[in-house]
Amino acid sequence: MSELKLMKGNEALAEAAIRAGVDAYFGYPITPQSEVIEYLMTERPELRTGMVVLQAESEVAAINMVYGAASTGKKVMTSSSSPGISLKQEGISYMAGAELPAVIVNVVRGGPGLGTIQPSQADYFQSVKGGGHGDYKLYVLAPASVQEMSDFVTDAFDIAFKYRAPVLILSDGLIGQMMEKVVLKDQVERISDKDLIKMNGYWATTGKKDRERNIITSLDLQSEKMEARVHRLQKKYVKMELEDLRYETIDCEDADYLIVAYGSSARISQKAVELARKKGIKVGLLRPITLFPFPKKQLFDLANQVKGILSVELNAGQMVEDVKLAVEHKVPVEHFGRTGGIIHTPEEVLEALEQKIINHGHFRHHKTRESSIL
Amino acid sequence: MDILDIIKPENQVFCKTKLMTDTALSYCPGCGHGTAHNLTMEVIDEMGIVEDTIGVAPVGCSVLAYDFMNIDMTQAAHGRAPAVATGIIRTWPEKYVFTYQGDGDLAAIGTAETIHACNRGENIVIIFINNGIYGMTGGQMAPTTLEGMHTSTSPYGREIKNMGSPLKITELIANLPGVYYVTRQSVHTHKHVRKAKKAIRTAFENTRLKKGLSFVEIVSNCNSGWKMTPNEANIWMEENMFSYFPLGDIKVDGKLK
Numbered sequence: 164m165s166e167l168k169l170m171k172g173n174e175a176l177a178e179a180a181i182r183a184g185v186d187a188y189f190g191y192p193i194t195p196q197s198e199v200i201e202y203l204m205t206e207r208p209e210l211r212t213g214m215v216v217l218q219a220e221s222e223v224a225a226i227n228m229v230y231g232a233a234s235t236g237k238k239v240m241t242s243s244s245s246p247g248i249s250l251k252q253e254g255i256s257y258m259a260g261a262e263l264p265a266v267i268v269n270v271v272r273g274g275p276g277l278g279t280i281q282p283s284q285a286d287y288f289q290s291v292k293g294g295g296h297g298d299y300k301l302y303v304l305a306p307a308s309v310q311e312m313s314d315f316v317t318d319a320f321d322i323a324f325k326y327r328a329p330v331l332i333l334s335d336g337l338i339g340q341m342m343e344k345v346v347l348k349d350q351v352e353r354i355s356d357k358d359l360i361k362m363n364g365y366w367a368t369t370g371k372k373d374r375e376r377n378i379i380t381s382l383d384l385q386s387e388k389m390e391a392r393v394h395r396l397q398k399k400y401v402k403m404e405l406e407d408l409r410y411e412t413i414d415c416e417d418a419d420y421l422i423v424a425y426g427s428s429a430r431i432s433q434k435a436v437e438l439a440r441k442k443g444i445k446v447g448l449l450r451p452i453t454l455f456p457f458p459k460k461q462l463f464d465l466a467n468q469v470k471g472i473l474s475v476e477l478n479a480g481q482m483v484e485d486v487k488l489a490v491e492h493k494v495p496v497e498h499f500g501r502t503g504g505i506i507h508t509p510e511e512v513l514e515a516l517e518q519k520i521i522n523h524g525h526f527r528h529h530k531t532r533e534s535s536i537l
Numbered sequence: 538m539d540i541l542d543i544i545k546p547e548n549q550v551f552c553k554t555k556l557m558t559d560t561a562l563s564y565c566p567g568c569g570h571g572t573a574h575n576l577t578m579e580v581i582d583e584m585g586i587v588e589d590t591i592g593v594a595p596v597g598c599s600v601l602a603y604d605f606m607n608i609d610m611t612q613a614a615h616g617r618a619p620a621v622a623t624g625i626i627r628t629w630p631e632k633y634v635f636t637y638q639g640d641g642d643l644a645a646i647g648t649a650e651t652i653h654a655c656n657r658g659e660n661i662v663i664i665f666i667n668n669g670i671y672g673m674t675g676g677q678m679a680p681t682t683l684e685g686m687h688t689s690t691s692p693y694g695r696e697i698k699n700m701g702s703p704l705k706i707t708e709l710i711a712n713l714p715g716v717y718y719v720t721r722q723s724v725h726t727h728k729h730v731r732k733a734k735k736a737i738r739t740a741f742e743n744t745r746l747k748k749g750l751s752f753v754e755i756v757s758n759c760n761s762g763w764k765m766t767p768n769e770a771n772i773w774m775e776e777n778m779f780s781y782f783p784l785g786d787i788k789v790d791g792k793l794k
């Protein structure tokens with residue numbers, strides 16, 4: 164039965180994983196996402212659905228456990244926060260190369276280094292530009308509410324299996340830690356081993372029975388074969404752009420100015436849009452729901468309508484680069500963001516929009532990155 | 538007389554291991570990897586468990602083990618095979634899962650994954666090929682490289698003060714309660730091959746009985762890395778490796794010998 168509950172984002176994600184019929188979760192504690200594994204351990208999903216939950220010795224081990232289970236066609240996931248996600252990059256790259264379906268969750272905290280345990284969106288580059296080594300991309304979903312923390316688990320697995328590719332849910336410490344009401348989905352039964360072999364037996368390493376052997380590898384020592392593999396991956400990414408781009412527009416129809424923001428920044432920016440409209444300034448919000456694929460065409464089209472664009476992010480300016488690429492210099496694009504775990508207020512966002520975009524008008528000059536942060 | 542008159546089952550002393558593919562081995566002539574592959578495949582064939590066996594290949598000379606072993610296999614990142622195997626056995630507890638790893642893979646970069654998979658007593662088999670060197674990358678020092686041994690990264694010989702002692706990871710692992718069976722074998726003579734095969738069989742039987750982790754070390758030569766002929770390498774191995782890595786059972790039925 165679907166159910167209305169008040170939950171933390173991390174807990175909603177964990178509960179959603181059980182309900183989505185996930186076969187296994189492997190993780191390692193790190194703030195601000197430890198509630199995921201704590202919730203799973205407390206819920207005893209092995210009794211509820213037969214789901215396996217294991218605390219690994221490290222994020223490196225956890226992602227490789229995911230690699231192992233995923234190579235047998237199981238529905239498997241892991242979660243962590245920024246420093247732990249850095250450790251997982253080798254495994255993620257291997258999964259992209261070996262074409263394995265899996266879901267990875269990053270509840271981002273501020274960095275670099277040990278950084279801060281407070282919320283941040285500073286892992287945007289790492290998430291959408293590859294992250295690990297080699298020519299690959301991840302399909303990246305950015306939840307902006309506790310509801311989406313829950314819903315995106317199912318969506319992420321659908322994409323992971325559609326493309327046989329790892330999918331990243333890019334959350335942050337704010338969405339992970341805050342409590343909101345959430346409608347939880349009905350329990351989905353885990354796929355039986357027999358059905359799994361029927362569905363995935365053509366590629367998964369489930370034991371060689373009534374077929375030739377299956378091999379999971381990312382290695383091609385022959386250059387032509389390796390290039391063919393790279394091309395196969397790139398084709399998936401093109402298909403993702405054509406078929407599975409997701410975004411939301413708020414108040415864009417008559418907008419003179421545009422804010423682009425995802426995740427918690429989108430929530431705050433939505434309020435800034437309301438404040439602006441109260442003042443008589445027509446502002447709209449474009450919220451990318453997928454960060455790869457990125458709503459490039461939508462931004463390009465909106466740039467024909469608005470006079471300027473502000474990219475609002477909890478970082479020193481990352482997504483703004485992709486916004487600029489999409490807009491192709493048609494209108495001014497600026498960045499506004501706080502770092503270090505500080506969360507901008509809607510008033511600050513509006514003020515930044517007025518200062519950097521609206522009042523700058525025709526007297527713009529090229530600004531350094533530092534001045535764009537402050 | 539036609540050759541087919543001679544090749545009759547009753548006349549056959551040796552035949553090709555059924556579960557090995559026809560792909561020519563990429564190993565140097567005289568290398569122990571090929572024999573260790575054969576033995577593992579023979580055991581799986583004789584136990585009739587191929588339908589339920591999943592192997593995990595390492596990064597090392599045996600990275601292409603899946604080209605030769607005609608079973609379902611997953612190729613792991615360098616050192617991560619025990620974690621990959623954990624992911625498989627936890628989601629398929631009725632399967633036979635084994636890793637096949639070199640000394641660099643298992644005892645250097647993958648030390649944490651090895652120790653923790655062993656400590657959890659994962660119901661898997663680990664086959665550990667200890668040749669005291671990094672064969673694949675051209676003969677660099679391994680954690681198991683002997684004192685004084687010349688490699689491309691210890692060109693004046695391994696010096697303990699600087700580079701540490703050769704790691705007896707197998708003895709270390711034997712002390713973990715989750716580990717049920719630990720043995721050290723070699724595959725350089727017929728006698729040793731037969732013993733090693735028995736050990737591998739015992740390991741897979743333990744999986745069948747859900748006894749936990751079985752660990753079979755095979756001390757092997759790397760004639761290319763050691764810069765010797767195959768025969769010289771085997772003699773050097775007997776004279777030098779076996780005194781530091783003595784052959785025999787270390788833990789049987791969960792009890793230290």
Ligand SMILES: Cc1ncc(C[n+]2csc(CCOP(=O)(O)OP(=O)(O)O)c2C)c(N)n1
Pocket residue numbers: 596597598599615638639640641642643666668670671672673674679759
């Ligand atoms: C992360 C990473 N680091 C380093 C390497 C390079 N590398 C490949 S195999 C290998 C050593 C393998 O030695 P061993 O495990 O002893 O296997 P052998 O070739 O001797 O059988 C190294 C260092 C790699 N592939 N990946």
Ligand code: SF4
Pocket residue numbers: 563564565567568569570598668672673758759760761762
């Ligand atoms: S380099 Fe050494 S380990 Fe590798 S195949 Fe040759 S002899 Fe065997």
Ligand SMILES: [Mg+2]
Pocket residue numbers: 639640641666667668669670671672679
């Ligand atoms: Mg070696």
